[in-house]
Amino acid sequence: MSALSGKVIMITGASSGIGEATARRLAQAGATLVLTARRADRLEALARELDPSRERVMQVPADVTVAAEREALVAITLKRFGRIDALINNAGYGQRGPLELVPMDALRRNYEVNVFAVVALSQKVAPHLRAQGHGRIINIGSVAGRIARPLTAVYDSTKHALEGITDGLRAELAPFGVQVVMIRPGFISTEFADAAQANAAETVADFGPYAPYVENAQNDQTKLRSWAGTPDNVARVVEKALLARRPGAHYAVPMHARLFLFARWLLPRRVLDFVLRLKVRKG
Ligand SMILES: NC(=O)c1ccc[n+]([C@@H]2O[C@H](COP(=O)([O-])OP(=O)(O)OC[C@H]3O[C@@H](n4cnc5c(N)ncnc54)[C@H](OP(=O)(O)O)[C@@H]3O)[C@@H](O)[C@H]2O)c1
Secondary structure, rough: OOOOOOOEEEEEEOOOOOHHHHHHHHHHOEEEEEEEEOOOHHHHHHHHOOOOOOOEEEEOOOOOOOHHHHHHHHHHHHHOOOOOOOOEEEOOOOOOOOOOOHHHHHHHHHHHHHHHHHHHHHHHHHHHHHHHEEEEEEEEHHHHOOOOOOOOOHHHHHHHHHHHHHHHHHHHHHHHOOEEEEEOOOEEEEOHHHEEEEEEHHHHHOOOHHHHHHHHHHHHHHHHHHHHOOOHHHHHHHHHHHHHHOOEEEEEEEEHHHHHHHHHHOOOOOHHHHOOOOOOOOO
């Protein structure tokens, strides 16, 4: 029997990608799961597949940016299972586009999902974890939370903010026996890139003078995506962080994520800026 057997774990963004893979892995480990995201049909299908008896897996469709829906999510979970042992803050998306051209409401929306909703849901769950004297909050950040790139500065800055929030919260909850962990994925094959592309097209109608750089960056991204890990690579690390007696503060996954972070630590800022500079393909 796994140490996660019977633990009540809430996963946001469970309708696809990393959240879905994490749900699969933790269901296999015997955890009791609360799956949430906006796409109710996907959650329903996943919950049914993972636990046909529907005793151990519950789906609660919710938009993490809506306070009443977050409140209902926590209330329904406590009513049904009586406690929460871990919260995995995974829901998120990427706002791309030159900083000069991203409308402020699109920027705010990205912060609402990637940062403010994480804080707000953690605020709702933390009192229960504290009262129990144990529990974990696992935030899905990104290598982009340590390395900000041109043309994705909005998204990258949300993940930088999450780094600070995670580190602060870790120290605040430590005396109460609650551990807070940051996972930093690199490129992972999910719907994320397509969603980010669609979102950029929707929010930034015209890249203006940045257009050639955007095109080149998209080609580079496509090439780099061939290094991408699988959502289960990340799910494995989430499981490791849940099982560890004393979890690390941060985990990077897969290998290229660790290499990027090492390079960031090693290289002088000037060199990093040169590597990350805007480029236009010649010829
Ligand atoms: N893929 C990568 O390369 C990569 C790299 C580093 C970090 N990450 C991070 O990993 C996390 C998961 O992303 P992914 O790669 O698995 O992408 P994904 O497949 O697009 O999954 C994103 C999830 O977030 C949910 N979500 C988005 N907005 C939401 C909202 N307002 N309310 C509730 N749920 C919402 C989506 O569900 P609904 O649309 O159904 O609501 C979906 O389940 C994100 O935080 C992302 O920043 C991804």
